[in-house]
Amino acid sequence: MTAQENVQYAPETAPRLQWAEHAPEVYKAMIRLETAAKKGLDPKLYELVKIRASQINHCAFCLDMHTKDALAAGESVERVVQLSAWEESRHFYTEKELAAIELTEAVTVLTDGFVPDEVYEKAAKFFEEAELAQLIAAITAINAWNRFGVTTRMTPGHYQPGQYA
16 A cells, blocks of 8 residues: 555535525526626636635635636646735736736625725726626626535535536
8 A cells, every 4th residue: 555545534524405406496597697697708717717706715616616627628727726826926817817806806805895996997998898797797606606605515526527517
């Protein structure tokens, strides 16, 4: 037996609740929202936004899903890894991506009760209004998914890229 085979990981925790089974109409509505929200957005940018919001919200299930989907969409491991420290790793991202990431943080963390004008205006410089509306919808959708995932403690680690596509 190798040292790697001898490692004992912590036991996997079961979810608190299979919410989608108990609220199927809500789940179906969330799927419709998600499908509509991602239309017209670059798939890599979409996944970066999903990952960043999920990092902030500590949603392990969504982090597992969206990092795998980002890599499957051709995103680099380096950019995914650096995303949690994007402010210090700005050179890994385009100005448009940075504006989207900053908007994601502002929408996700509403502790001041609003999205600052300068953050919104920066995003508006890089995104046409229809695309900006889609981006805001995608950010809102992942925040809702994160709240379901964190509250019910959905178990990460089993997702396969494109599983829910």
